[in-house]
Amino acid sequence: MSSSNSSKVFEGIVDRFKGITVDSQKEQCEDQEFTEKLKDSLKAWTENGNRGIWFKVHLSQSDWVPVLAKNGFKFHHAQEDYVMMVYWLPKSESNNIPHYAHTMVGVGAVVINDENQVLVVKERYYPHSLPHYKLPGGYAEPGENIVDTAIREVYEETNIKTKFESVLTLRHGHAGMFRCSDIYITVHLKALTTDIKKCDRELMECKWMDVPEYLEHPHIHELNKFFVKKYLEYEERGIKLNCFHGIHQILKKPYTVYSITNRELEFTENHVDISKH
Amino acid sequence: MSSSNSSKVFEGIVDRFKGITVDSQKEQCEDQEFTEKLKDSLKAWTENGNRGIWFKVHLSQSDWVPVLAKNGFKFHHAQEDYVMMVYWLPKSESNNIPHYAHTMVGVGAVVINDENQVLVVKERYYPHSLPHYKLPGGYAEPGENIVDTAIREVYEETNIKTKFESVLTLRHGHAGMFRCSDIYITVHLKALTTDIKKCDRELMECKWMDVPEYLEHPHIHELNKFFVKKYLEYEERGIKLNCFHGIHQILKKPYTVYSITNRELEFTENHVDISKH
Numbered sequence: 001m002s003s004s005n006s007s008k009v010f011e012g013i014v015d016r017f018k019g020i021t022v023d024s025q026k027e028q029c030e031d032q033e034f035t036e037k038l039k040d041s042l043k044a045w046t047e048n049g050n051r052g053i054w055f056k057v058h059l060s061q062s063d064w065v066p067v068l069a070k071n072g073f074k075f076h077h078a079q080e081d082y083v084m085m086v087y088w089l090p091k092s093e094s095n096n097i098p099h100y101a102h103t104m105v106g107v108g109a110v111v112i113n114d115e116n117q118v119l120v121v122k123e124r125y126y127p128h129s130l131p132h133y134k135l136p137g138g139y140a141e142p143g144e145n146i147v148d149t150a151i152r153e154v155y156e157e158t159n160i161k162t163k164f165e166s167v168l169t170l171r172h173g174h175a176g177m178f179r180c181s182d183i184y185i186t187v188h189l190k191a192l193t194t195d196i197k198k199c200d201r202e203l204m205e206c207k208w209m210d211v212p213e214y215l216e217h218p219h220i221h222e223l224n225k226f227f228v229k230k231y232l233e234y235e236e237r238g239i240k241l242n243c244f245h246g247i248h249q250i251l252k253k254p255y256t257v258y259s260i261t262n263r264e265l266e267f268t269e270n271h272v273d274i275s276k277h
Numbered sequence: 278m279s280s281s282n283s284s285k286v287f288e289g290i291v292d293r294f295k296g297i298t299v300d301s302q303k304e305q306c307e308d309q310e311f312t313e314k315l316k317d318s319l320k321a322w323t324e325n326g327n328r329g330i331w332f333k334v335h336l337s338q339s340d341w342v343p344v345l346a347k348n349g350f351k352f353h354h355a356q357e358d359y360v361m362m363v364y365w366l367p368k369s370e371s372n373n374i375p376h377y378a379h380t381m382v383g384v385g386a387v388v389i390n391d392e393n394q395v396l397v398v399k400e401r402y403y404p405h406s407l408p409h410y411k412l413p414g415g416y417a418e419p420g421e422n423i424v425d426t427a428i429r430e431v432y433e434e435t436n437i438k439t440k441f442e443s444v445l446t447l448r449h450g451h452a453g454m455f456r457c458s459d460i461y462i463t464v465h466l467k468a469l470t471t472d473i474k475k476c477d478r479e480l481m482e483c484k485w486m487d488v489p490e491y492l493e494h495p496h497i498h499e500l501n502k503f504f505v506k507k508y509l510e511y512e513e514r515g516i517k518l519n520c521f522h523g524i525h526q527i528l529k530k531p532y533t534v535y536s537i538t539n540r541e542l543e544f545t546e547n548h549v550d551i552s553k554h
Contacts, residue, residue, distance in 0.1 A: 062342050098454065100378075103382045177375065221526050249499060258446060260511065
């Protein structure tokens with residue numbers, strides 16, 4: 001094969017499912033040549049029995065997007081600087097490419113101080129009519145563990161430093177922000193400081209409230225009361241939904257596991273490698 | 278203002294943060310007119326103090342994508358048939374648009390039958406060298422509750438019908454498929470049938486294994502053994518991580534909440550509206 005012929009087909013990277021991924025930054029191609037090179041590539045890949053064909057198109061090569069769309073490609077997911085488009089090649093086999101992530105993950109923190117008070121906040125941009133107090137919290141950043149999210153959000157919103165005690169509950173809902181599903185995990189944090197300095201950008205108010213007052217307060221949602229009742233119940237029964245760190249046996253990647261433990265079964269600094277033999 | 282003037286600016290839909298969303302299907306525009314109309318719109322929105330500018334570009338209007346990219350728009354997220362691009366207009370305010378979902382949610386099921394055996398599977402396309410048995414399971418579909426995912430995946434893979442008993446653990450890791458984070462929730466399901474009919478497309482093998490054999494088996498990961506040990510521990514202590522359904526007090530949307538309960542505290546059919554007064 002001559003070199004001019006070989007340059008007519010994108011190389012891409014082959015995966016274990018016989019898929020191919022072309023990165024627009026790694027295989028740059030003039031716009032006027034792109035249409036023909038794409039057609040030749042699709043023909044070659046069809047003959048070769050390839051399956052999912054992926055094009056990672058960076059912002060600076062986004063002229064490729066309409067050409068790919070006209071050739072049957074669909075969108076799969078996007079990050080700030082690229083969109084991933086995909087085409088399922090086999091005619092005889094149904095498309096079994098997994099969905100991209102469709103779940104937002106956030107936390108709410110039941111922060112308790114030494115006076116048996118709970119930290120409550122009022123949002124600045126609360127869209128509903130009834131004023132209400134809620135738990136501090138927010139969405140997990142990419143790559144962030146939920147306990148770290150809880151501690152970070154409480155600190156950013158209120159300047160209170162905290163320490164993890166237990167997961168309390170997990171709430172799962174659908175059709176939320178960006179039409180995604182939503183997992184909201186509440187955790188019990190112990191307050192290590194007491195002086196509140198609220199984040200004015202996000203909050204209208206922030207204060208310590210006695211737990212009995214919280215449980216009777218007319219402007220707190222029943223579900224938020226339920227979270228604090230669970231904190232009281234776990235305390236009374238001496239149980240925790242604890243957090244352990246491990247390393248995946250095969251992939252060698254770190255992970256965190258949450259499960260019920262007795263308080264007396266706690267491990268040093270909540271850290272134990274349960275994947276080790 | 279004349280009607281020819283007014284058609285030079287996209288209408289869009291205004292949100293509570295002074296953002297604007299233009300849908301390419303609802304405000305179609307010839308490609309040759311798009312560049313100028315976009316520039317006029319951005320000028321008008323800047324003067325008006327608008328903030329996040331969103332363009333929902335459908336596959337059939339994807340000629341807009343390179344023009345938006347050249348005008349400073351970035352990708353935010355995508356679904357099969359559209360890509361959402363966004364531009365943060367205020368020069369004096371940092372961009373505070375939330376990240377799109379970056380967490381895949383999956384389940385693994387500890388399915389136990391009346392003989393104290395656990396259901397194990399061997400994947401057909403397992404990429405690592407060591408053969409191993411794992412728990413049946415898979416990713417949640419959009420809009421699907423995790424208990425339903427577990428019951429569906431077990432049935433699809435093995436033809437075994439099951440009933441929810443308890444959540445056992447939650448594992449959180451990062452940099453997984455599509456570079457997303459990954460939440461893997463294990464649940465204890467009680468088997469309602471016994472005859473296995475395996476899904477040949479996905480599995481190489483599928484069988485019932487005595488729990489003591491499972492806990493000693495050399496080709497089962499330590500973390501999978503940990504999940505089954507947790508099942509045994511919760512059984513012995515008579516505790517559950519139970520599942521309740523509720524309706525959000527303000528948004529009126531259904532949700533599911535998971536929290537620790539005593540077995541004797543179970544509600545009829547695991548259904549109770551904890552949001553009601």
